[in-house]
Amino acid sequence: MIYVIQTTSASFSRVFDDELLVVEAWGKNAVRVRSFVDQKRNERSNALLPRLEQENVTVIQNGDEVELINGSLRAVLDHRDRLTFYNAAGEVILKEYIRLRAVKHDDGSEDAGTIEVTKDFNSTLKLKAREYRANLTGSFKVTTRFESEPAEKIFGMGQYQHSFLNLKNTVLELAQRNSQASIPFYISSMGYGFLWNNPGIGEVTFAKNLTKWVMQETDYIDYWVTVGDTPKEILHNYSDVTGKVPLMPDNLLGLWQSKLRYRTFTEVMEVVENYTKRGIQLSTIAIDYFHWPKQGEYRFDEEYWPKPTENIKVLREKYGVEPLISIWPTVQSDAKNYQDYLENGFLVKVNRGVRLTMQIQGNTVFVDMTDPKAREYVWDLIEKNYVAKGIKYFWLDVAEPGYAVYDFDNYRYHKGSDLSCGNLYPLDYLKMVFDGLKDKEQVVTLVRGSWAGAQRYGALLWSGDIDSSFRAFKNQVNTGLNVGLAGLPWWTTDIGGFHGGHPDDPKFRELLIRWFEYATFSPILRMHGDRLPHSKPLSDHGGGSMVTGSGNEIWSYGAEVEHILLKYLKIREALKPYLKKLMLQAHEYGDPVMRTLFYEFPTDKKAWEVDNTYLLGDSLLVAPIMEYQANKRQVYLPADETWIDLWTKKSYLGGQEITVEANLEQIPLFVRAGHKEVVEQLFDVIKGENENGS
Structure with a gap:
């Protein structure tokens, strides 16, 4: 079956039955994906700034398959109606999830009318990547599914009152409440960033077997994907297309x-x-x-x-x-x-x-x-x-x-x-x-x-x-x-x-x-x-x-x-x-002021495992004491760096976990040896406090 596909220099679209699918280059190493039910296109910017004209974007159609290459990101729509995203090395970073049965051709053969036919798929599940179910109110309950990598780590998504840094295996409500702020952008340990650009009330499930976004009442799907060699590059790409903070006075x-x-x-x-x-x-x-x-x-x-x-x-x-x-x-x-x-x-x-x-x-x-x-x-x-x-x-x-x-x-x-x-x-x-x-x-x-x-x-x-x-x-x-x-x-x-x-x-x-x-x-x-x-x-x-x-x-x-x-x-x-x-x-x-260890040390595998410890900028490591009457805690120091304890002035090689003493007047605090000059005044203050008997 040949879908109706149209291409431009920086986008492609496909119509079939009740859906219009649009995939566009949108920022550095990034694409925006939109799906409109009943082929009714409606322009909504939501979180994104207007798209700028982009050069060096490649769109290639081959029958009922089409791909868009924007820098290091390649998005491919295959004959199964599934989008798969690749990085510059050709590795799959994200893939839509489908489980549909085979459909017979008019000539009796199996394949071209098949959304998915592989031995590892249960053909009776009848699950689509992009699913619309009418609410009988003129709108739809929408479900968008992606394949899940169980070992993947997910970070971001805004403010939720739980203790988890890695959000894999969590379920998050996409809604605002007092003390909860849904900001549906995340950075993956697999080297991509993902924005859910639909402001409706819903839920996302980051399960081991499936990632699923559900909207209760909408008529479109809208998401944005980018790739980068580091979390910092990914976040910069995101900030370029959603905007940056003013300058703090x-x-x-x-x-x-x-x-x-x-x-x-x-x-x-x-x-x-x-x-x-x-x-x-x-x-x-x-x-x-x-x-x-x-x-x-x-x-x-x-x-x-x-x-x-x-x-x-x-x-x-x-x-x-x-x-x-x-x-x-x-x-x-x-x-x-x-x-x-x-x-x-x-x-x-x-x-x-x-x-x-x-x-x-x-x-x-x-x-x-x-x-x-x-x-x-x-x-x-x-x-x-x-x-x-x-x-x-x-x-x-x-x-x-x-x-x-x-x-x-x-x-x-x-x-x-x-x-x-x-x-x-x-x-x-x-x-x-x-x-x-x-x-x-x-x-x-x-x-x-x-x-x-x-x-x-x-x-x-x-x-x-x-x-x-x-x-x-x-x-x-x-x-x-x-x-x-x-x-x-x-x-x-x-x-x-x-x-x-x-x-x-x-x-x-x-x-x-x-x-x-x-x-x-x-x-x-x-x-x-x-x-x-x-x-x-x-x-x-x-x-x-x-x-x-x-x-x-x-x-x-x-x-x-x-x-x-x-x-x-x-x-x-x-x-x-x-x-x-x-x-x-x-x-x-767009860099955060408070940063996870892996944000500055992405090649240190242990840094991706550490939570409740952070970097203020790129120079200071902070490890808060969060337990009643606690006076010490374990602190991991990222590898390939020497770290200086600001209270004792003792140096430690990175790549190890140490036990840090911290009385009620002290918070565990370290500076990168090569960055000591950026906080020289801080050294002087702490030295003075120590000499005064603090």
């Missing part, structure tokens, strides 16, 4: 201070002045939720924040501190402008029940951030009430959005049903801020939710409202590394976790110290959390009716804790020149 590389909420400017100033007395230059201080009178009004509550323009000017000009403003995508039904949202159709719709998508301090509905007119309306309020008063940086909380119940099948957006496009919500929310702010190179937006391509809008993802426990802490180290490998170089956590934590609890104090030590060697050092006990509200109305938590400043946990945290703030200060270099690399190439 130097003044944001210090401590970001936050607690559950500062209720007045007086409370903010008390904290800033106390840091100033200690010689600490804060980067930001957060003005958190319910600084507004009603959700959806996007303005300061004048009763508690009567002079925001003056206050912001004082913070910036006198103290050099940037205020960080929290905004939510929620609208209270008693907000003064609720009717504007309702009449213009700017709110998320529901398919059943009462339209209440979250309830906190009133009945609330989410703004539909996928609607450009809704974004324009909200940004006009933000620009008038925040930007015009001097605000430069925003904190997009509840950005998943944070539904009270994650009934994804119940919500409808301007762009379609939640099931069909729900992962675009945080992307469009971020885009609103990025498009609205004038200086694109300075956009840094703290956000609770993300998706592929979010980095180009200045997304600083954080780990959400996680538990204040050693178990939650242990999940974060590998999670942060996978976020970086999914293409987001900026990532941070609430030091100490969000939920709970009492400043007088000795176990929590130890957790806070160990977490702070780790966060010192992360992209952003940020204190935040809902500490106990809560205080009484200031009043019984407006923003004053919200409680706040106990103090969460470095002095809130006693003299011993403060002494240790001050020590790490000095270390962070010494790190700034190095961090600036890493932020430039992220901006120019």
